[in-house]
Amino acid sequence: MLEEEPVSLHEAPTRSLNMIEAINEALDITMARDPDIVIMGEDVGYFGGVFRATAGLQKKFGKNRVFDSPINECGIIGAAVGMAAYGLRPVPEIQFADYIYPGLDQLVSEAARLRYRSAGEFIAPITIRSPFGGGIFGGQTHSQSPEALFTHVAGLKTVIPSTPHDAKGLLIAAIEDNDPVIFFEPKRIYNGPFDGNYDSPSKTWKAHPGGKVPEGYYSIPLGKARTVREGSAMTVLVYGTMVHVAEAVLEAKGVDAEIIDLRTLVPLDIEAVEKSVEKTGKCLVIHEATRTSGFGAELVALVQERCFYHLEAPIERVTGFDTPYPHSLEWAYFPGPVRIGEAVDRLMKD
Amino acid sequence: MAEGPVRSGKPRGNLPPLEFYVPEPRYRPGDTVDYSHLVIPPAGMVARPDEACEARETWPLTTDLIRVLGDDGRAVGAWNPHLDPETLRRILRMMALTRAFDDRMYRGQRQGKTSFYMKSTGEEAISIACAFALAEDDMVFPSYRQQGILISRGYPLVEMINQIYSNRADRLKGRQLPIMYSAKDYGFFTISGNLATQFPQAVGWAMASAIKGDTRIATSFIGEGSSAEGDFHAAMTFAAVYNAPVVLNVVNNQWAISSFSGFAGAERTTFAARAAGYGIAGLRVDGNDALAVYAAMQWAANRARANKGPTLIEHFTYRAEGHSTSDDPSAYRSAREAEEWPLGDPITRLKNHLVSLGEWSDDQHAEMDRTLAEEVRAATKEAEKNGILGHGLHHPFHTMFEDVFEELPWHLREQADQAIRERRTKWPEWKE
Numbered sequence: 192m193l194e195e196e197p198v199s200l201h202e203a204p205t206r207s208l209n210m211i212e213a214i215n216e217a218l219d220i221t222m223a224r225d226p227d228i229v230i231m232g233e234d235v236g237y238f239g240g241v242f243r244a245t246a247g248l249q250k251k252f253g254k255n256r257v258f259d260s261p262i263n264e265c266g267i268i269g270a271a272v273g274m275a276a277y278g279l280r281p282v283p284e285i286q287f288a289d290y291i292y293p294g295l296d297q298l299v300s301e302a303a304r305l306r307y308r309s310a311g312e313f314i315a316p317i318t319i320r321s322p323f324g325g326g327i328f329g330g331q332t333h334s335q336s337p338e339a340l341f342t343h344v345a346g347l348k349t350v351i352p353s354t355p356h357d358a359k360g361l362l363i364a365a366i367e368d369n370d371p372v373i374f375f376e377p378k379r380i381y382n383g384p385f386d387g388n389y390d391s392p393s394k395t396w397k398a399h400p401g402g403k404v405p406e407g408y409y410s411i412p413l414g415k416a417r418t419v420r421e422g423s424a425m426t427v428l429v430y431g432t433m434v435h436v437a438e439a440v441l442e443a444k445g446v447d448a449e450i451i452d453l454r455t456l457v458p459l460d461i462e463a464v465e466k467s468v469e470k471t472g473k474c475l476v477i478h479e480a481t482r483t484s485g486f487g488a489e490l491v492a493l494v495q496e497r498c499f500y501h502l503e504a505p506i507e508r509v510t511g512f513d514t515p516y517p518h519s520l521e522w523a524y525f526p527g528p529v530r531i532g533e534a535v536d537r538l539m540k541d
Numbered sequence: 542m543a544e545g546p547v548r549s550g551k552p553r554g555n556l557p558p559l560e561f562y563v564p565e566p567r568y569r570p571g572d573t574v575d576y577s578h579l580v581i582p583p584a585g586m587v588a589r590p591d592e593a594c595e596a597r598e599t600w601p602l603t604t605d606l607i608r609v610l611g612d613d614g615r616a617v618g619a620w621n622p623h624l625d626p627e628t629l630r631r632i633l634r635m636m637a638l639t640r641a642f643d644d645r646m647y648r649g650q651r652q653g654k655t656s657f658y659m660k661s662t663g664e665e666a667i668s669i670a671c672a673f674a675l676a677e678d679d680m681v682f683p684s685y686r687q688q689g690i691l692i693s694r695g696y697p698l699v700e701m702i703n704q705i706y707s708n709r710a711d712r713l714k715g716r717q718l719p720i721m722y723s724a725k726d727y728g729f730f731t732i733s734g735n736l737a738t739q740f741p742q743a744v745g746w747a748m749a750s751a752i753k754g755d756t757r758i759a760t761s762f763i764g765e766g767s768s769a770e771g772d773f774h775a776a777m778t779f780a781a782v783y784n785a786p787v788v789l790n791v792v793n794n795q796w797a798i799s800s801f802s803g804f805a806g807a808e809r810t811t812f813a814a815r816a817a818g819y820g821i822a823g824l825r826v827d828g829n830d831a832l833a834v835y836a837a838m839q840w841a842a843n844r845a846r847a848n849k850g851p852t853l854i855e856h857f858t859y860r861a862e863g864h865s866t867s868d869d870p871s872a873y874r875s876a877r878e879a880e881e882w883p884l885g886d887p888i889t890r891l892k893n894h895l896v897s898l899g900e901w902s903d904d905q906h907a908e909m910d911r912t913l914a915e916e917v918r919a920a921t922k923e924a925e926k927n928g929i930l931g932h933g934l935h936h937p938f939h940t941m942f943e944d945v946f947e948e949l950p951w952h953l954r955e956q957a958d959q960a961i962r963e964r965r966t967k968w969p970e971w972k973e
Contacts, residue, residue, distance in 0.1 A: 255752045261782055266741050266775030273745025276730060300735040307944045309723040309731035310713045346945050369947045458950035
């Protein structure tokens with residue numbers, strides 16, 4: 192999985208980390224390299240974050256650089272925009288993606304537009320970290336996947352890692368990027384990959400190659416997808432938690448699918464998508480977010496427009512249902528192995 | 542069985558039905574205006590606490606009105622900033638220049654040279670006296686009605702007009718609605734159409750300045766109407782929590798387009814009084830009194846610089862003209878309001894002060910107005926060489942796609958190609 196990384200990364204000693212530890216390490220490393228990086232958010236300071244992503248950072252870097260904030264997402268993002276205008280590189284945390292909406296005006300109208308409307312005089316090199324996605328009995332307001340709201344905004348980049356290795360490298364790249372980045376962390380896989388079989392014992396990252404995280408500094412370029420596994424029967428476009436679910440389903444079905452973890456939704460690695468669909472002739476798009484106007488619709492449209500003459504079957508789209516995220520019926524909502532399996536069968540029949 | 546309250550099923554005794562209340566301004570078109578209800582204390586009556594005082598000591602100042610210039614044109618009281626005549630003349634000149642600029646640009650819009658303009662008539666003292674009280678490298682997060690700050694800081698009029706005309710010399714490349722200036726070199730943050738968003742941003746900038754151990758402070762301006770936005774609360778909370786070196790200004794000009802200040806809560810309390818609930822120092826100032834505005838901003842800036850924290854200032858004034866070139870105030874308010882406004886005209890009041898000091902005369906003033914009108918006219922001519930809106934002299938086509946991101950991603954490259962193709966289809970001879 193490290194093919195595209197520089198040689199030095201191959202040689203770097205690795206050890207198993209979970210995604211939270213990898214994120215914490217990315218923050219630690221970038222903060223040590225750049226004194227303009229500051230972290231703020233609810234409970235991120237002394238306590239180290241409700242998911243421990245910022246544990247130890249206040250102690251190490253001081254309250255000037257890592258501090259707790261009032262419970263006010265508009266204020267968190269608005270203040271971050273002002274800090275960025277001053278010349279800092281803020282990395283605010285929104286405790287759950289479900290709670291990013293009070294800050295939406297500041298994100299959409301301000302952070303995303305700052306460079307454009309000032310013709311580059313002011314920029315917003317802000318990285319907004321936020322846990323997202325379901326599969327944890329989070330109910331309506333601790334499970335949402337609102338990425339399509341952000342991919343629709345000109346001027347924002349949206350990044351979603353699927354392994355500790357990628358989380359560290361992508362977060363470092365996001366923080367160093369001079370554009371505002373929404374960095375959604377799939378909290379279902381903070382502690383281990385999830386294959387969609389909610390009734391099986393949970394796994395840790397120890398046995399997974401993506402859990403091997405190189406020591407020290409490295410970054411994974413934004414806008415570059417990762418080929419999870421090569422194949423010729425169909426192309427699977429997927430990101431976040433669903434990478435692992437898709438992998439397990441296709442493995443179990445013995446289908447020789449090519450699985451592409453998009454990693455960055457905007458800007459999208461369109462070359463990787465085109466190359467793969469042109470090879471396989473079939474495409475399956477999977478995400479946890481609701482279906483209508485989800486990011487999958489954009490992927491389906493792009494594949495249809497650009498790979499039409501290579502397609503041997505209608506493009507399939509497996510997503511969450513168009514309902515708010517339910518609590519008790521979580522596994523009926525979640526696009527798990529059965530729903531994905533049906534779509535795979537339809538594609539294989541054609 | 543439930544053990545809660547027993548429901549009788551009967552009507553609630555003799556209580557009258559609930560009544561819904563919708564505020565209504567005192568005067569509508571055609572009404573006779575009577576401002577006798579407004580409590581306007583004489584100048585010089587308000588005490589000036591130490592800049593390092595506890596925030597709560599400013600409580601009386603949030604409901605009173607700081608005034609320096611009396612009806613006789615003399616400067617009196619503890620808030621008199623004792624500015625030298627030369628500074629007073631410079632402030633007067635910048636106020637007059639701003640008004641001349643507004644008048645000319647308003648006409649330019651009516652002549653079709655641009656799509657839109659917003660005047661600041663009657664509010665010139667606020668932006669200009671504040672600019673004079675700030676250090677030139679303090680950062681301003683303005684609303685769309687603080688053009689006086691940009692003018693006071695020496696930003697070229699030609700650049701402002703280029704922006705208003707969206708011409709080929711517009712620094713913002715024709716992307717922004719007229720008057721949404723951005724001038725980083727002049728400490729003037731890019732103006733957004735979304736109201737009040739700059740308030741928490743100013744607090745963030747001030748927090749950053751404190752984090753870095755800088756000495757610069759931030760200040761921001763919103764109207765009283767926008768103080769109803771959630772961003773106001775966010776800004777006040779963050780400013781208070783982090784003791785941010787910021788001065789937050791609410792320009793209470795009585796009107797938010799057609800809505801009178803009652804729709805922002807003015808019937809119950811002053812806007813300055815909101816500071817108390819956050820534990821922030823608050824001042825309420827006669828916004829048409831340039832000396833009072835200067836003194837209040839100076840007090841708040843000194844306080845911020847000394848790490849004593851943020852201040853909220855309410856500038857009590859009147860929006861003498863329409864909200865914008867797209868607005869006709871005669872449709873919702875009495876035409877007499879501006880004339881009857883008891884705090885008068887800020888330019889006339891400062892002029893009278895200088896005259897009473899023997900440092901200015903009507904003749905000098907008339908001569909200044911003539912010179913300024915000529916200065917604006919010359920700048921307009923200069924800017925028109927770069928084009929006016931819709932006359933083809935704009936920035937190169939591809940610039941529309943630049944600066945969305947630092948670098949052009951593939952999808953914007955493709956869309957830029959498409960736009961240029963469309964252009965060539967419509968005008969085969971077109972070259973850029």
